[in-house]
Amino acid sequence: MSPLLYSFLHVVSVLLLTGGTFYAFAAPAETRKRLLALTGTASLIALIAGFGLLSKTYQNTFYPWVIVKIVCWLGLSAMTGLAYRRREKTSLWVALTIGFVVLSVAMVYFKPGM
Numbered sequence: 710m711s712p713l714l715y716s717f718l719h720v721v722s723v724l725l726l727t728g729g730t731f732y733a734f735a736a737p738a739e740t741r742k743r744l745l746a747l748t749g750t751a752s753l754i755a756l757i758a759g760f761g762l763l764s765k766t767y768q769n770t771f772y773p774w775v776i777v778k779i780v781c782w783l784g785l786s787a788m789t790g791l792a793y794r795r796r797e798k799t800s801l802w803v804a805l806t807i808g809f810v811v812l813s814v815a816m817v818y819f820k821p822g823m
Contacts, residue, residue, distance in 0.1 A: 712765040719758035723813075726751040726785060730806055733792035734799050741793050752786040773822030781813040 729748040736744060759782070763769060788806050792799065 710761065710765075712762060715758045715762040715765060719755055719762055722751045722754035722758060723785075726755060727806070727810055730785065730788045730792065731803075733789045734803060738793065745789060745793075748786070748789040752782070755782060772820065774816040774820045777816050778813050781809040781816075784809045785813075 726748050729744055729751065733740075733744055733748075759778070763771075763775060767775075785806060788802055788809075792802050795802070
């Protein structure tokens with residue numbers, strides 16, 4: 710597959726993951742199972758496409774910014790479940806989600822350590 714396809718899949722899946730996470734902050738409890746399935750699938754696609762992109766573009770070299778992006782992916786992937794389990798801490802989860810997204814995008818654009 711081409712790097713362009715990996716990039717497209719990665720960006721779309723991360724957008725769906727982020728959107729689903731923000732929806733979970735206000736969604737009724739009845740949507741939990743379906744939304745967790747959607748965000749879990751989006752998270753898996755983001756992981757696979759991200760590593761495919763890493764392989765095609767950077768020959769599997771793990772620069773420091775890649776490690777930071779993996780940590781951000783783990784944090785963002787956990788947010789939907791936390792949004793349903795700990796409703797009283799929604800403002801904290803929103804702040805962390807925004808932080809993960811901003812840090813992840815910054816790593817892509819600035820690529821520190823490369």
